Amino acid sequence: MSAIPIPLSQLPQPPNASVVTSQSVSQLHEPTPNWPRKICKVCGCRAIGERYGVLSCTACRSFFSRNKENPSIGQCEWNGNCPNYKWVRCKPCRFRKCIEAGMRVQRLNYQYPHPSPDNAENSISHSSSSLSKASAQIKASGFKTCAVCGKDPTGFRYGVPACNACGQFFGEAQKKQPIGDCKKEGKCQLNRCIPCRYRKCLGAGMRHEKKPAFPRIPPGTAIVHEILAAHHHICEYTEEKIKKVVVKEYPWTPDKNTDQKTNRLYAWKVYSMQVVRDIKSTILFIRQLEDNLSSAEKAELVKEHAFKMHVVRITLALSRNGLLLPDGRLIDLEFFKAIYGEQLAEEMITFADQALNIFKLDDDGFAMLLTMCFYSEIADNNLVFFRIEAPQALKNLSQEYRRNFIRWCDNNKAPRTFRNIQMMLDRLKQLDELHKTNVIDFLRGNAEHFSRKTVFADVYLSRY
Template sequence: MATNLDRPQTCAICHGKAYGYNYDVVSCNACKMFFRRANVEGIGENCKSGGGCYDGDDFKKDRPRCRACRYRKCIALGMQHKSTDSDASPSPGPDTHPRQQAKKSMIVAVVQKPLVTQAHIDSRLIQQMLVLHHTRREVYLTINICEDPSFLDLVLEGSNLSKYKRPQPIEWEKTERKLKPWGSLGVLLIVEIVKAMSFYEELLLSDRVILLKNVAFKSHHLSIAFDSFMAKKGRVLAPNGEEMFPDQLFQIAECYDIIMDLLTSPMQPLLELNLTENEYLLLNMIMICNPALSGLSPSGQEILSKEQQAYAKLLLQVCMMRDPREGPARYGKILAVIEKLERQKDVTHRVVHTLRRKWKPDFHFSGVLTEACRLDSDRLPYMKTEI
């Protein structure tokens, strides 16, 4: 009777016929010897195609064309080192029967180790970011608070997500803000999302304030722009699908122009790039983990630099998998979106002054937006506290 070892099978690595195999993965003798030799000699070369030199597009099904990717595929599919008892046990004595010696030399021991590849790590990072993204979108629909904290207040407080999930009945027309502050509420929500990230607890309190003050505003604008982009809208809309500003403001020519600039400019690069969800998630994390912020401690710079490098490397891999030839150029264009979001601070400043001149002289500008846009009470008159 023929056994499984007698029947030809397909090698999981090179897809050739495999009559003999081991390592818990169907592999031909050539791939088996390659894997053993690679473990001894080491694979020092890197893939020139960024880990994408395959006949097709599927890492598991297609055949790699370089030694580095071939070895990486062996590891990813579960090939492991095996050793015999004879390697570890002392040499047999003269009284040992030859048949017993032969039997011992044939025993194979497999050391089972948890298989964690770079692909698993990358997948876990993406899933964590995706969960936070969905949390932000869900809470943004319900958040409705009338508080006006500073970034220092937010750092000293615990998580506010549970509070944000319970909307308060507020008639915004009767407050000094006159309209629901989607912008400041979105910034407050981004702060809570950043506070939920693993690296945040490693930062000093002073570094946390600096980080949130510099990245929450830009992250908010990128996030709401991507939300509207995915909804196939031409400009940024509120999470409930309505306009960010009252209809009466669109009737004032000067207000209309500046508001449309604020709502359309962050979406333009996303439309041009046709940004994917994974690219957005990674870009947002690269923007948040900025080690070049002025005033950060050396430890804060080191923590954020390590985080940013990990997300930047993953973004480059995503771009290379999408198009190996145009991957580096696309990677650069995606990173350029961060600089384009800088102008949102100036546009927001102009929006506030335009609304005060053309609509409400005492229009309220929240504390977090004042800090994020680096504006003070001397440059922003009529600053009042929330009632």
């Protein structure tokens, strides 16, 4: 006798679950196609141009414009360790992100008279005022002194809060390598000895920022740099971001006194929120890719490859301990198996172990693997969703990106890097087939428990 369906509304509400909007994947794929394909250096979204010295989007430009003259911006209530998804709501941390990206308080020349004997004093006064305001803003973000010399910081220079003098010195010293050795064996005045001052800069954490010189890169690999940068900014599961996550227990585990179906339905109600969030983040990444596909076709590709791309994105956060969410909550192994079933969960953990410990993939490797997933071939039973020429177009795009990635890996990565990525792509296809059998069939068989007007339903319940 089959169990009586349990209305989803009667299941306990997941903790901290956000509201899932009734937005389709097709609607998420409606970017402004004529925008320049540049990335905001602050948040990773599309940039509309250079403002305050940095490529930025409208939101970040407006935020910095509102707060650049405000020295009392406040302190971060998380002591500068905001969860990744909350920093845009934290003024001190968001302002610090703007400064780290290189935004500077700039005065427009046409608003002030040109320097002359009569107005030179006013010009100097205004410049001094701007520097003092910038120093106050840096201090308000939690950085009190220059990391090198201890004076008032005026911005982030080469990765650390520093004054103008130390920032300028380090930039010039980088061009004059080798620096040489101290003649007094380190027992000299800091500012008068170039080797000692340079050593102090390195000790404070200054590092030379190598910015890709796109005009010097062959046309085929320029897009590779954009893809890697987009993945680094947009994906919540990168090596750097995971290191900053503070782990905490998830306040729910499967109830041993409740039947398996009820536990699994509840687990999916909780996890579907994270799936939707990841789909939206994936679409932000896909918008950075160069192709000739329409928005509708891209939406269908997301539905076709959603699970494979999700696995790629969570690999760095998946282990035998469970899945670490971006906000620090840990979905333990028992909870994870309730979501995907024991067999698929074990296969996913094995995949993560192989990718990280055997094939040694890093953030760049996952960005390339994610791109190759998106342009993977389409199952024959789903070709009806695409125009006739789409399969050949996908094949051409896949080959083009493969050539670009191979060329880039040959110059920047260890041997066999892209071959390892290709092997991981083949493994993902096997996981996808298991996912359709173990998960999609279960979700579709219990579709009445889920709202049909959500991104989750659009991707996981409407096809196959």
